Amino acid sequence: MEFKRKPVTDIGIDEALNRVDEEKIKKAIQWTLKKEASARLKIFVETCMRCGMCTNSCHHYLGHEGDPTYAPAAKVKQTIWDILDKKGNVSKEDIKKYARIAFSECNLCRRCVQYCPFGIDIAYLISLVRRLCCLIGVVPQYIYDQVLSHMQTTNMLWFRQDEWLDTIQWLEDELRAEIKNGKIPVGKKDAEVLYLAHGLEAKYMTGLLTNMAKIMNVAKVDWTVPDTDGWDYTVKALYAQDLETMGKVIRTHYETALRLNIKRIVIGECGHAFRTAVYEGVRYLGWKEPPIPYIHGVQFFYELIKERKIKITKKIEEPVTIQDPCNIIRYRGMGQMLRYIVKELCENIIEMSPKDDHNYCCSAGGGMIDSGPPWKTARIEGGKVKAEQISDTGAKIVIAPCHTCHKGIEDLNVYYKLNVHVKFLVDIIAEVMEIPEEMKP
Amino acid sequence: MEQFLNDPSIYTLVRGPLVWLAFIVFFVGMLYRIFTTLKMAKKEKVIYPYLSFKYTLRSIFRWLMPFGSISMRKHPWFTIITFIFHICIIVTPIFLTGHMELWNESWEISWLSLPVGLTDLMTITVIVCLFFIFLRRLIQKDIRFLTSTSDYILLVLVALPFITGFLSHHELLLQYKIMLTIHMLSGELMLIAIPFTKLSHMFMFFLTRAHTGSEFGAVRHSRDY
Ligand code: SF4
């Protein structure tokens, strides 16, 4: 069976390859596989018994059933094993293939790891491939652009500091249309909570930020947002495995919180940012645990609802289903909390199968959606099983507490005609919570 | 050993000194591999600080228990075959009456030995299981894609001591002593190969499970099974 794919053009890969030579490739391989990687690489490669227990666990394989080149171990075979077999003497064509596999055929969701008798961490091996591609400068252009933005501005969309402050001001104005004297405190010292936003919440999806502000105000949380760069919690460098930039972004977040003397950081509904902040980035910086608590939207809402800081007045009646984002469920076990929240908000819940930490990835995660339009087909094909899962529930609403899952499933919705609405928790909560009389304008 | 010195021949060689050699290489090789791996793992700063005894045990327990993981439940046939196979391949040589006599002869130690009929059956089981595993490798597309020649060689390496053991015991095909020599030789070869080939999964299993089990349990708060 051969590796057969339709050609895709991505200047971040194709043109970048024109700029490098085989010497540079060899150096990057040496650095990544010899210097940085060690025991895990060696043992995972040597211990894989090629048993195929992991094959059916991967949604990309299920989306291309019968094509063994999409199976998890096969992706390692066609990249890492290949490099090792060739003793690092690989061609540009090889790198192109590796980059394609690593960036567009694996979401680093680690579902296959749960299926391997030896717990071989395929996602780790694939991220090594991404790492070496990144060191050569071969990364899908859409990811690369965001990483460069992170390097310079600490946010994903080249937002300047004054634009951020300006945005907060007009969002506060809008908030006051719904909440009397509603506030979005900026750079307030000693606050309980520092809220970081998704880059898109400052530009295209401002409704999310307003809704969060609404909840903060109603729940009377002592909160603030940063008055400097570092307000955007996303860390796209994780996708490129640009570890240096990843470390810089995470450090900025914690430093901002410490400078303002904040008790804990709260973010919205995002998967990769949470995982990076809670361990990937933290480990890179040489810390064992985050220096101050870093709370995900799901954990935060769970607290607010459980402690009755907000009251839910009406429940959603339409049938809903729950998307378990890998980065907070398989990567942090929030399945039960998420279900608690959804039960408080909705009458009629129909679960997907499998669910919780055995759930399938949305096929958009791990940077696949960030690879942009050239790779959309890859993720739509890989999302076939997710689409089937959703359509089997018959639900009309999919609650997806993750930006990536959200957008990924919206695209699946259109392509596979699922006829569902994809919602964030923050939007539902803002819609169904009680706003006390005295807070109404 | 003595026997070889008194009467040097291939038969006494494989029966004496080579057995010693094989066991020494096996044990020392295994310890060496474990030691170097543990040492190498230190270089990766993300392994030791997160190791959790509790989740290591959980992980190993789940994966040594038949159908303890979702993966096994999704592959019932393969699970049944591999469990039977692994049990037989470990138990048969250790509790075989013939081997026990050898232990007794040179060390004057012995432990429970299984009835000959049973070990005979278990030997056949190993061979049949290996045949299924071979077929699976050959036929199933995804596995075939992963397979290289060395995987087939390993299968043969593991099958040989069992096949020859069976044949010599029943005095089939070749003269008893010749078959027995081949049997001992192939068994020694397999023992020596364990630490240095994929057969090392026999002990590496515990190390990889410790890491992944701890990552999933202690860091990711989810299941690795
Ligand atoms: S997408 Fe997920 S299941 Fe598939 S190979 Fe990557 S980590 Fe494994």
Ligand code: SF4
């Ligand atoms: S399940 Fe594990 S050992 Fe088997 S082929 Fe997949 S990665 Fe290799």
